[in-house]
Amino acid sequence: MRNLADSGMEIRRLTGLDPGQLSRLVRYGRESLGDAAPDEWMLPVIAAFGYLFVGRIDGTIAGSAQVFRCRQEGDLYMDAFYIRPDRRRRGMGRAMLEGVMEHLSLEGYHRLLVTAAPGNREATALYETAGFGEVEVLEDFYGAGRQRLLLAAPLTGGGGR
Ligand SMILES: CC(C)(COP(=O)(O)OP(=O)(O)OC[C@H]1O[C@@H](n2cnc3c(N)ncnc32)[C@H](O)[C@@H]1OP(=O)(O)O)[C@@H](O)C(=O)NCCC(=O)NCCS
Numbered sequence: 001m002r003n004l005a006d007s008g009m010e011i012r013r014l015t016g017l018d019p020g021q022l023s024r025l026v027r028y029g030r031e032s033l034g035d036a037a038p039d040e041w042m043l044p045v046i047a048a049f050g051y052l053f054v055g056r057i058d059g060t061i062a063g064s065a066q067v068f069r070c071r072q073e074g075d076l077y078m079d080a081f082y083i084r085p086d087r088r089r090r091g092m093g094r095a096m097l098e099g100v101m102e103h104l105s106l107e108g109y110h111r112l113l114v115t116a117a118p119g120n121r122e123a124t125a126l127y128e129t130a131g132f133g134e135v136e137v138l139e140d141f142y143g144a145g146r147q148r149l150l151l152a153a154p155l156t157g158g159g160g161r
Contacts, residue, residue, distance in 0.1 A: 007091045009055045009062060011099035014047050025054070025064060032082035038066060051076075051104070055083070055096040062087040063096050067104065067112075074110035076155075081114070081123075093122075097130050105155035112155055115141065115148035127151050 017025065022040055029037030038046065043066075046052045050068035054061045063083035067076050078100070083093045101112060115138065116123045132151040141148040 007095035008057050009092050009095045009099070010057075011053060011055050011096060011103070013103065014052045014054060017044055017047050017052075024061060028061060028064065028084055029080060029082065032084060033080060036080070038080050053096070053100050053103070055092060055099070057087070057092070062092055065096065065100055067100065070113065075113060076104055076109050076111070077113045079114075088122075093126050094130070097126065101130065101153065101155055109155050111152050113150065113152050115150050118147055118149055124149065124151075127153070 014021070022043060025043055026037070026040050029039075029043075043052065046066040046068065050066060053065045053067070055063040061084075063081075065078055065081035067078045069075070070077050081097070081100075083096065104112060112132075113135070114127060114132065116127065118124075118137075130153060132153040135150040135152050138148045138150055140146060
């Protein structure tokens with residue numbers, strides 16, 4: 001779909017998963033996101049009915065993100081975005097985020113929403129440089145004391161949806 005020359009990363013949208021891809025993505029997700037990782041019941045659903053992106057280097061998956069439509073027309077929500085631990089800090093997170101946002105804007109969506117833990121400096125710094133701004137603080141979002149920051153970025157270049 002797109003080859004991001006600087007990082008060497010190729011971004012692909014997967015619409016279905018073979019058994020090997022599914023087990024690898026479950027494992028990679030757990031390594032980066034722990035209990036919050038999408039499991040073997042969720043990943044195929046997102047691939048078939050939402051957007052499942054992977055970023056590959058030399059044919060090997062280095063990161064992933066899943067996106068689905070919100071009730072609000074034109075809005076999308078991105079979840080489970082990660083770069084595998086041994087590939088971080090080499091520009092791949094930025095390349096993956098920019099590639100995903102470009103793909104979604106070309107599909108005509110207007111806005112991408114994400115949430116992040118307030119203490120997740122890696123993620124919040126990356127989101128800020130990619131044009132995300134804070135919308136609100138969601139108290140107790142994942143249970144008592146588990147606050148999240150809701151962030152949003154415009155998807156420019158879309159054809160309108
Ligand atoms: C967040 C994440 C995807 C960043 O991936 P990455 O490939 O390391 O990011 P990049 O190398 O492209 O860095 C892009 C920017 O992110 C920020 N960043 C990344 N790692 C950082 C760190 N350890 N400390 C501070 N800022 C950091 C910086 O702004 C950086 O820009 P810079 O290199 O110009 O300083 C990665 O750390 C990750 O997978 N974390 C675990 C899962 C997660 O938290 N996902 C987000 C859920 S909301």
